[in-house]
Amino acid sequence: MAAQRPRTSRPRPTTKRFTDSSKRKPAGGTRRPKPVRPVGGLKSGVSKGRSPEPRGIAGNSGKPSGVRLQKILSHAGVSSRRVAEELIRQGRIEVNGEVASELGTRANPEVDDIRVDGRRLKLGAERKYYLMYKPRGVVSTRSDPQQRTTVIEVLARAGVKGYFYPVGRLDYDSEGLIIMTNDGDLAEKVTHPKHELERAYEVRVSGLPDERDLARLTRGILIEGRRTLPASVRVVRTYPDKAEPQALIEIVIKEGRNRQVRRMFDGTGHPVIELRRTRIGPITDRRIKPGQVRELTSDEVRALTK
Secondary structure (H helix, E strand, C coil), rough: CCCCCCCCCCCCCCCCCCHHHHHHHCHCCCCCCCCCCCCCCCCCCCCCCCCCCCCCCCCCCCCCEEHHHHHHHHHHHCCCCHHHHHHHCCEEEEEEEECCCCCCCCCCCCCCEEEEEEEEECCCCCCEEEEEEEEECCCCCCCCCCCCHHHHHHHHHHCCCCEEEEEEECCCEEEEEEEEECHHHHHHHHCCCHCCCEEEEEEEEECCCCHHHHHHHHHEECCCCEECCCEEEEEEEEECCCCCEEEEEEEEEEECCCHHHHHHCCCCCCCCEEEEEEECCCCCCCCCCCEEECCHHHHHHHCCCC
C-alpha cells in the first residue's frame, strides 16, 4: 500500500473588502433625515404616476395640507363646526368650483375660492351677537323647505342685516331665548356637550307629576338607549282645578339633544303642553317679548365664553 501524503493546511488568502462610502451608515446609529413636506397651503406638486391634486383639496397621497373646511367655516362665521359638517354632507360647500362632500376636505382660505350655497366666503367679518325671543311657529334654521317662518326672517324684521345663524335648536312649537351670531367659535362653545352649558326651561305639562316623576327627571331619562345628564327640577305652580290638571315645571339641563325636554316628560307620562326657554348659561331676560331681538352686551359675551 502506498503511503499517504500528509495534509498540509494552507493559509487562506486575505482579501480586502471595499465599500462605497456613500452607502455607509453614519456612526452612532442615527438615520438620515427624511425630506419634510411643507405644512399648510396648497398641494401643487405632482407625484410619480399620479395626476395633480385639486387645488385646496388634500388627497389620499402624502400628508394632508391646508385647513379643514369645518374650521374655516366656523372662523368665517358661517356656522359652528358641527353644523358645518352637515353643510358639507349636504354638498352645499364648493372649493374652486368642486363640491366638497367629504368631511376630511381641506383648503387654503387665503387662496382658494370657497363658497357656501353659491355665495363666496368672506373672511374677517365683525363678530356680532344677538339675543332673540323666538315665537312659537318659527323654525330655528336659516331656511325651511316647507316655507315656514325662520329665525332669519325674524332677525330681518328686527332690522338686523348680515349672515347670521342660530346657536343650537328650539323646537317649532316652543318659544323662548335663542342666540344668533356669526361667531363659529362661540357657537361651538355654547352647543358642544362637553361644556355642559345650562339651559333653563319653564314647561307646562299635562297632569301633576309626583315625587317619583321628579326624581326620575332629576336622575335622567333613558332616550334612545342613552340616559340624559342629571337635571335640576322644581314645581313652580300646579293647576289642579282645570278640567285636566296641569303643572308648571322649571327644568335645567346641561345638554341639548333633539327635543330632549319634551321627550323627558313623555318618559314620565306627562306630555308637554307649552315649553319656553328662559335662560342660556348666564344669559336671561324677562323683559324681552316674542319676536324681539337685542344685541348681547360685552359682559354677556364674556360670560358665555368663560
